[in-house]
Amino acid sequence: MLFNSYTFLFIYLPIVLFGFFLIGRYNRTAGAAWLLVASVVFYGLWSVKYVPLLLGSIIFNYAVGRQISLCVTSEQHEKARWLLRFGVISNLSLLGYYKYANFFIASTGALLGEAWSIDQIILPIGISFFTFTQIAFLVDARRGEVHEPNLIHYGLFVTYFPHLIAGPVLHHKEMMPQFADKRTYSPRWATLAPGIAIFTIGLFKKVVIADGIAPYASPVFAAASTGSALSMIEAWGGALAFSFQLYFDFSAYCDMAIGLSLLFGVRLPLNFNSPYKATNIIDFWRRWHITLSRFLRDYLYVPLGGNRKGRWRRHQNLFLTMLLGGLWHGAGWTFVAWGALHGLYLMINHAWRNLRQRLGHDLQTSSAAGRWVSTGVTFMAVVVAWVFFRAENFTAAIHMLHAMAGMGAGLVGDFNSYSHLSSAPAKLALSLLLCAALVWLFPNSQEILAEYQPALEPVNSSSRVRWQPTLTWAALISLGLFHALINMGQVSEFLYFQF
Numbered sequence: 294m295l296f297n298s299y300t301f302l303f304i305y306l307p308i309v310l311f312g313f314f315l316i317g318r319y320n321r322t323a324g325a326a327w328l329l330v331a332s333v334v335f336y337g338l339w340s341v342k343y344v345p346l347l348l349g350s351i352i353f354n355y356a357v358g359r360q361i362s363l364c365v366t367s368e369q370h371e372k373a374r375w376l377l378r379f380g381v382i383s384n385l386s387l388l389g390y391y392k393y394a395n396f397f398i399a400s401t402g403a404l405l406g407e408a409w410s411i412d413q414i415i416l417p418i419g420i421s422f423f424t425f426t427q428i429a430f431l432v433d434a435r436r437g438e439v440h441e442p443n444l445i446h447y448g449l450f451v452t453y454f455p456h457l458i459a460g461p462v463l464h465h466k467e468m469m470p471q472f473a474d475k476r477t478y479s480p481r482w483a484t485l486a487p488g489i490a491i492f493t494i495g496l497f498k499k500v501v502i503a504d505g506i507a508p509y510a511s512p513v514f515a516a517a518s519t520g521s522a523l524s525m526i527e528a529w530g531g532a533l534a535f536s537f538q539l540y541f542d543f544s545a546y547c548d549m550a551i552g553l554s555l556l557f558g559v560r561l562p563l564n565f566n567s568p569y570k571a572t573n574i575i576d577f578w579r580r581w582h583i584t585l586s587r588f589l590r591d592y593l594y595v596p597l598g599g600n601r602k603g604r605w606r607r608h609q610n611l612f613l614t615m616l617l618g619g620l621w622h623g624a625g626w627t628f629v630a631w632g633a634l635h636g637l638y639l640m641i642n643h644a645w646r647n648l649r650q651r652l653g654h655d656l657q658t659s660s661a662a663g664r665w666v667s668t669g670v671t672f673m674a675v676v677v678a679w680v681f682f683r684a685e686n687f688t689a690a691i692h693m694l695h696a697m698a699g700m701g702a703g704l705v706g707d708f709n710s711y712s713h714l715s716s717a718p719a720k721l722a723l724s725l726l727l728c729a730a731l732v733w734l735f736p737n738s739q740e741i742l743a744e745y746q747p748a749l750e751p752v753n754s755s756s757r758v759r760w761q762p763t764l765t766w767a768a769l770i771s772l773g774l775f776h777a778l779i780n781m782g783q784v785s786e787f788l789y790f791q792f
């Protein structure tokens with residue numbers, strides 16, 4: 294079931310929301326159990342055969358987490374360490390089997406000159422997110438930061454449907470105090486109204502903007518996968534179209550997840566904060582998929598040594614972290630290349646900052662022109678990396694990059710044809726300009742609703758565009774919702790569902 298479907302909006306969501314407040318009004322534990330069951334049903338509507346896998350993972354990690362907490366309490370720290378290793382290895386083994394078995398067997402066979410393969414293993418949707426969420430729980434339990442004696446509460450923490458399919462990666466200590474708050478189980482206009490507003494903004498982004506520009510990206514990347522000749526304009530048009538498609542698609546999911554959660558009186562952590570406004574790659578990863586960046590930093594980069602073992606070791610740790618982050622996004626060499634590129638970008642970024650500091654430059658201040666140039670350079674670097682992220686294979690990515698560099702069918706190719714684009718280049722240019730204006734000249738949804746703090750982390754905003762519970766805003770939100778609803782005829786999945 295998709296957030297951007299009529300079944301979800303007009304059947305599932307009203308029933309779950311009404312039942313949660315009705316049951317929770319009399320018994321909070323029963324209300325949490327209702328939401329747990331509803332979340333499992335939401336997952337099961339994708340593929341019921343993977344529900345036992347989800348439930349088995351929850352029960353296993355709950356049991357291991359309980360034992361770790363008991364060992365920490367009784368100061369059996371060595372036993373707690375071994376339990377943590379067992380839990381993490383078990384989770385990664387499960388993820389590795391479903392997500393990487395086909396990739397590693399095929400890659401190993403190719404290295405040995407053999408055509409090795411096994412039956413295609415279908416990736417259970419959301420497995421990366423509920424696995425990382427539970428690994429974080431086990432590590433936090435080992436640190437003595439969390440303790441969860443209630444299986445219903447733990448199950449709800451893992452399966453909570455607004456985050457289950459495509460994030461954010463949650464922390465127990467962020468979520469469970471909210472579900473323990475009795476105010477959560479009573480409907481409040483202070484969360485319902487902004488929840489509806491930000492959900493509608495996200496729905497509009499997905500249905501109208503992201504899905505609207507997707508037809509300009511897909512034909513170009515399909516042509517690259519077949520080796521068809523691409524002009525420089527076609528290649529850049531397709532690469533930019535995908536860059537904006539992914540931006541608005543993921544931004545839409547994050548908004549809709551936050552909005553849905555607000556309807557239940559629960560705030561999710563911020564997961565997206567205008568990453569294309571970043572002035573460098575370090576800043577980009579503080580804004581894009583924020584909870585995944587946090588997870589990789591806290592549970593991979595820091596345990597590897599972080600920046601505590603010298604400059605070169607820091608660069609090595611950064612590169613390895615991003616390499617594994619790329620592999621997390623998908624079992625393919627294109628994702629490895631994407632992660633490696635961002636690892637290289639981060640190394641260069643840190644080296645540049647170190648050089649500027651040694652030269653006595655003030656890294657905290659810069660001119661407006663300097664910020665715009667830095668933002669432009671960062672964006673171009675990100676677009677180049679997105680080519681690997683989107684391409685069907687490594688060869689197709691290189692073919693795209695050659696064309697973007699002018700080494701394909703020239704600058705414009707057949708100007709009257711543009712057979713790889715779904716429409717005339719003028720229409721594509723207008724769509725790209727509109728997307729660029731929304732990205733760089735307008736506030737994001739968190740800034741628009743900053744006064745009502747829709748996410749856990751407050752966002753500062755100096756924008757004059759501020760949502761308020763007024764008739765004017767009600768009319769605008771209603772118009773956006775209506776426009777999104779009438780364009781939902783062909784429901785499409787969110788891009789991050791495949792990860």
